[in-house]
Amino acid sequence: MMLGLLMPIILISVFSLAFGGMGKGGEKKTELLVCDEDKSAITKKVIIGIDSVKALEVTETTTDSAIRLVKTGKYPGALILHKGFGDSVNELKSLPWEMKYDQAQSVEMQMMQQYLAQSLFGNVGKMMSEKMVMKNAAKQFAGMDSMSQMIATMQMKKNMESSSKDMDNLQGNIMRIKSSPVEIEKDNAGIVQAVAGTAVMMLLFSLTAMGGRLLEEKENGTLKRLLYSPLKATDILTGKMLSSIAFAVLQLLIMFTFSSVVFGLILWPKIASVLLLIIATAFACSGFGMFLASIVKSRDQLQSLSTLAILSMSVIGGSMVPSFLMPQWMQSVGHISINYWSIQGFFDIFWRQLPLTDIEFLKKVGVLFLFGTVLSTLAFRLFRKNVTSMA
Amino acid sequence: MIEVNNITKSYGDTQAVRGISFSIKDGECYGLLGPNGAGKSTTINMLSMLFAADSGQISINGIDVAKANGQVKSMLGVVPQEIALYEKFTALENILFWGSIYGVKGKALHNKADELLKWVGLYDRRKDLVKDYSGGMKRRINIACALLHSPKVLLLDEPTVGVDPQSRNLIFELIQQLNKEGMTIIYTTHYMEEAEKLCDRIGIIDKGQIIAQGTLDELKKQSEVNDMIIVDCTQTPDEKLLLEKLKATLTVSGNTISILSEDSKKDLTRIVNTCTEAGYEINRIDIQKANLESVFLKMTGKQLRD
Numbered sequence: 001m002m003l004g005l006l007m008p009i010i011l012i013s014v015f016s017l018a019f020g021g022m023g024k025g026g027e028k029k030t031e032l033l034v035c036d037e038d039k040s041a042i043t044k045k046v047i048i049g050i051d052s053v054k055a056l057e058v059t060e061t062t063t064d065s066a067i068r069l070v071k072t073g074k075y076p077g078a079l080i081l082h083k084g085f086g087d088s089v090n091e092l093k094s095l096p097w098e099m100k101y102d103q104a105q106s107v108e109m110q111m112m113q114q115y116l117a118q119s120l121f122g123n124v125g126k127m128m129s130e131k132m133v134m135k136n137a138a139k140q141f142a143g144m145d146s147m148s149q150m151i152a153t154m155q156m157k158k159n160m161e162s163s164s165k166d167m168d169n170l171q172g173n174i175m176r177i178k179s180s181p182v183e184i185e186k187d188n189a190g191i192v193q194a195v196a197g198t199a200v201m202m203l204l205f206s207l208t209a210m211g212g213r214l215l216e217e218k219e220n221g222t223l224k225r226l227l228y229s230p231l232k233a234t235d236i237l238t239g240k241m242l243s244s245i246a247f248a249v250l251q252l253l254i255m256f257t258f259s260s261v262v263f264g265l266i267l268w269p270k271i272a273s274v275l276l277l278i279i280a281t282a283f284a285c286s287g288f289g290m291f292l293a294s295i296v297k298s299r300d301q302l303q304s305l306s307t308l309a310i311l312s313m314s315v316i317g318g319s320m321v322p323s324f325l326m327p328q329w330m331q332s333v334g335h336i337s338i339n340y341w342s343i344q345g346f347f348d349i350f351w352r353q354l355p356l357t358d359i360e361f362l363k364k365v366g367v368l369f370l371f372g373t374v375l376s377t378l379a380f381r382l383f384r385k386n387v388t389s390m391a
Numbered sequence: 392m393i394e395v396n397n398i399t400k401s402y403g404d405t406q407a408v409r410g411i412s413f414s415i416k417d418g419e420c421y422g423l424l425g426p427n428g429a430g431k432s433t434t435i436n437m438l439s440m441l442f443a444a445d446s447g448q449i450s451i452n453g454i455d456v457a458k459a460n461g462q463v464k465s466m467l468g469v470v471p472q473e474i475a476l477y478e479k480f481t482a483l484e485n486i487l488f489w490g491s492i493y494g495v496k497g498k499a500l501h502n503k504a505d506e507l508l509k510w511v512g513l514y515d516r517r518k519d520l521v522k523d524y525s526g527g528m529k530r531r532i533n534i535a536c537a538l539l540h541s542p543k544v545l546l547l548d549e550p551t552v553g554v555d556p557q558s559r560n561l562i563f564e565l566i567q568q569l570n571k572e573g574m575t576i577i578y579t580t581h582y583m584e585e586a587e588k589l590c591d592r593i594g595i596i597d598k599g600q601i602i603a604q605g606t607l608d609e610l611k612k613q614s615e616v617n618d619m620i621i622v623d624c625t626q627t628p629d630e631k632l633l634l635e636k637l638k639a640t641l642t643v644s645g646n647t648i649s650i651l652s653e654d655s656k657k658d659l660t661r662i663v664n665t666c667t668e669a670g671y672e673i674n675r676i677d678i679q680k681a682n683l684e685s686v687f688l689k690m691t692g693k694q695l696r697d
Contacts, residue, residue: 220476227441228440228441228467229489230465230492230493
């Protein structure tokens with residue numbers, strides 16, 4: 001009953017929050033890094049203008065730091081105001097600024113660019129169009145005395161009589177922001193999301209079912225017989241876990257190989273990282289399956305609880321909806337799910353192209369091993385404690 | 392061989408075993424006889440080290456089981472009350488698996504498996520899935536799986552539950568043969584005839600305690616019971632009324648009164664008169680010589696099937 005009531009509510013909530021923002025008036029803030037290489041009054045004004053946009057959460061940092069943060073997926077994009085920006089505004093030249101973004105979060109980037117456009121055109125655009133008017137006025141009213149020139153210029157400014165050609169040039173060329181991903185990626189982010197998200201979710205279901213085999217053994221009496229034998233309770237559980245992990249590794253390898261063959265996921269140059277992450281994911285999922293099996297009394301209970309737990313974890317962890325589409329608080333909550341760390345790990349490999357020794361990648365591997373260790377330790381303890389009722 | 396000294400076990404607030412003590416010699420067949428919930432399976436589970444006793448001591452071959460768990464387990468073969476087999480495997484696969492769990496390997500395992508399958512009369516069906524077996528056949532494989540490693544002690548927890556008479560007799564023969572070959576056997580049951588037939592000594596267990604133990608003759612002597620008079624009526628008699636009138640150890644089950652008597656000739660007339668006065672029409676009267684059932688009734692105040 002809980003499954004039938006709770007699960008739809010959880011799913012509706014997550015999808016609504018992801019696709020519909022905060023619902024009643026609240027907007028999901030998009031994080032943006034800004035790098036001011038120019039350090040001029042104009043760039044400061046620009047940054048203040050961007051910061052005032054409610055939908056954006058602006059953080060200033062250096063260019064190197066920004067690129068690293070975007071590359072590692074911590075931020076969707078960085079706006080870099082290169083040296084000479086202020087001068088270019090004054091001289092109505094092509095502005096030296098660019099946007100570096102994480103292509104895995106391209107949807108979020110598109111949303112961000114909309115907010116940015118409003119702010120920048122209202123800010124920089126206004127500055128530059130005024131200068132353009134002044135420039136045109138100086139040309140047009142060259143023969144007038146200074147007083148008349150001033151009055152005519154003010155009138156022109158009031159009417160913002162820059163020609164439409166000038167405005168088009170301003171918006172289309174001078175103010176055009178060069179946008180590029182931090183690296184040219186070879187793997188399609190959508191495929192990585194689809195494969196990693198689905199693989200982890202399916203693995204959780206498979207391994208929980210394998211944990212259910214322990215309960216099946218309890219129900220048909222063979223667990224009792226195993227416990228009568230010289231085998232210790234921990235031996236039995238270790239055996240179950242190892243077989244689960246082996247199965248999980250095989251399952252993930254098959255899924256990724258399939259994706260490589262059919263969808264072109266570039267697997268083999270990164271096989272070491274892939275294998276490490278697969279083993280870590282398998283260990284975490286196996287621990288999860290064993291833990292669930294150790295806290296329930298029957299396979300029916302296991303089925304209900306596991307469906308609820310796995311779907312919830314998959315939703316908040318990014319298996320069904322990419323994490324970056326969710327509000328920040330939900331992305332934080334997603335950290336409690338195995339799915340989140342595994343999916344981000346696969347993004348590190350296939351999308352961000354982080355090497356095996358990269359600390360950000362290894363951190364995700366470490367978290368997965370920690371999940372596995374904690375959950376399997378709990379499972380072992382509960383199993384030994386409950387051996388009387390188990391039998 | 393086996394020494395059990397004042398063991399207890401509780402499940403939460405329920406005390407399943409309340410200070411049981413007994414000893415079993417090498418090669419003996421010892422029966423634990425008692426109704427459901429008496430503590431038989433709990434005792435077997437403690438003997439087989441499935442879980443530890445809350446207090447007391449168990450030693451097998453001089454080894455305290457609390458200190459040498461793995462070593463002792465290799466000496467034991469346990470036939471659980473449930474049919475503990477993998478139904479999706481064949482009989483042969485089950486036997487090979489369980490044998491390997493006990494460390495029997497290679498050719499020795501296969502030879503022993505064949506020997507046991509022939510012994511239980513299922514060699515021809517060894518490649519059939521266990522799920523296709525009858526209850527009796529499953530019980531036989533259940534026993535065979537406990538013997539792969541040639542244990543010194545065999546613990547059987549009600550091994551004939553739900554079994555047809557033919558298979559039951561076959562199981563009895565198997566157990567008698569094992570005992571003849573020198574295996575020490577502990578056999579729990581709530582069927583008196585099984586205990587009488589198979590066991591050298593019997594411990595009568597009820598409510599977590601051993602009420603009495605010994606050979607059948609010793610138990611009869613202890614209980615001072617000679618005969619049991621069975622009176623079959625046409626209606627259900629009032630047990631309380633009969634107890635008041637007859638002042639004897641008796642039970643009423645359905646329309647049948649079972650009364651213990653030290654002298655059936657002397658008591659018979661009194662019993663018939665009491666029943667007639669109470670208005671009970673008697674269908675049939677039967678006099679049974681003292682047996683385990685009468686011993687049990689005398690010692691516990693109830694019949695085993697209660």
